Amino acid sequence: MNRNVFTVAKWEFRRYFKLRDQLVGVASLLIGAAIGFGAVKFAQSSNRVDLAVIGSVGDLELPPNSDIHLVPTTESLEELRAKVDAKKLDGVLTLRETDGTEPNYQVELLVRNQPSWLSKLQPCLDKAKSKRAIQNAKLTSDQLEQILTPQQVTITSTTNHLVSNPDRLVAIGMMSAMVLVSFLGLSFFMTGITGEKQQRITEQIVSAISPQAWIDGKLIGLTAASFASTSSILFTGLATYGIAWLAGYGFALPGSMTRWDLLPVLVVLFVGGAIFWNCFYAAISSIINDPNTSARSGLLFIPMLPLSASFFAIPQPDGLAMRMLSLVPGASSTAMPIRLLIGEVAWWELAVCLISLFLGVALLRLVAGRIFAAGIMLYGKEPNWSDLLRWAFSPQK
Secondary structure: OOHHHHHHHHHHHHHHOOHHHHHHHHHHHHHHHHHHHHHHHHHHHOOOEEEEEEOOOOOOOOOOOOOEEEEEOOOOHHHHHHHHHOOOOOEEEEEEEOOOOOOOEEEEEEOOOOOOOHHHHHHHHHHHHHHHHHHHOOOOHHHHHHHHOOOOOOOOOOOOOOOOHHHHHHHHHHHHHHHHHHHHHHHHHHHHHHHHHHOOOHHHHHOOOOHHHHHHHHHHHHHHHHHHHHHHHHHHHHHHHHHHHHOOOOOOOOHHHHOHHHHHHHHHHHHHHHHHHHHHHHHHHOOOOOOOOOHHHHHHHOOHHHHHHHHHOOOOOOOHHHHHHOOOOOOHHHHHHHHHHHOOOOHHHHHHHHHHHHHHHHHHHHHHHHHHHHHOOOOOOOOOHHHHHHHHOOOOO
16 A cells, blocks of 8 residues: 555544544443433333222233233222222223123223323233123134134245344344445545635645545545444444343344355445445545535435435345346445345346446546546636546546
8 A cells, every 4th residue: 555545544544533432432322221221121110000800800811021910809999999099009990791692891991090001901801802702602612712823824935045024124224334334434525625625735735645645545544434433333232232131122133143154245345335435425525615505515415315225125125126226336335235135146246246346446436536636726616517527537647
């Protein structure tokens, strides 16, 4: 690596990535997560609902871990009403069997205020009503069990490639990470290059280093800073999972998170996609004099279109739209990881994706360097489209 490129890369990285600030941020998030999970556990422990029941409770079946506790009672309704008013009971549930050709229950709930736990009690009452209706139909216990047993579906895959909902969430998380890296690159290049132009320090720097070496250093340093910042967020997420596991909320990791064979390919796609769009950010930022008034600032959000398009194609990871996106440089950094995790990718598709991404980065790097070389020295009127095309296809002097 050129010494000037390394110097710029190191300076840009240290300029935007402060290890101490990252550690403070991670510590703050972890403390917040610990407090949050602790508050949830405390709230759940104080959500006990004591519900007195007048009548038979045999048909009422609550989940084992339900917050509602049914209390059979022989006390009168007036005595129970007094306990509800004194907040010794949360409510009184009265079950009265009605007369008719099809006996059923009339249900009345006595409470002080509108109960927030009614949605938890309602399924229990509905299930009991259905059970009584089936029993009134004089069905045998075997017939009743057959009716109440959910239909089992056995899924057989011809490729042994079954994708679960947690695997899809992992794919969405990886796509979100790429979008976050792109947003960080956008902010770094926008504030860095436009700030340098406004402070009129570009003349001194260009006299000591070539524009291409300067832009190469920025690409390496700022891309590394983007990934380092994102990595701290990823670490925080993993640590939060550990806190959740300790609090009793642990769950099994999706199978896609154990696909270590895909890690090298995913790293290449992420880094390549980040550099590709950072080249675009560098080129556009160099032609903007004032980001607060420039009409060109909207161009910096163009990369969000192909990056976000992959989100809408997730339901069909091997559909035509996703297959096309996975072969286009820039969009492939989000589309191809999704297909690798929850779809099927032919070897030639992955080869075309990587080759096109490599060629796209190499070409856009040169274009960004040429536009950057002319744009950083330009003040006042912003260049038009013909100027940009001329700079892009004219070699640096």
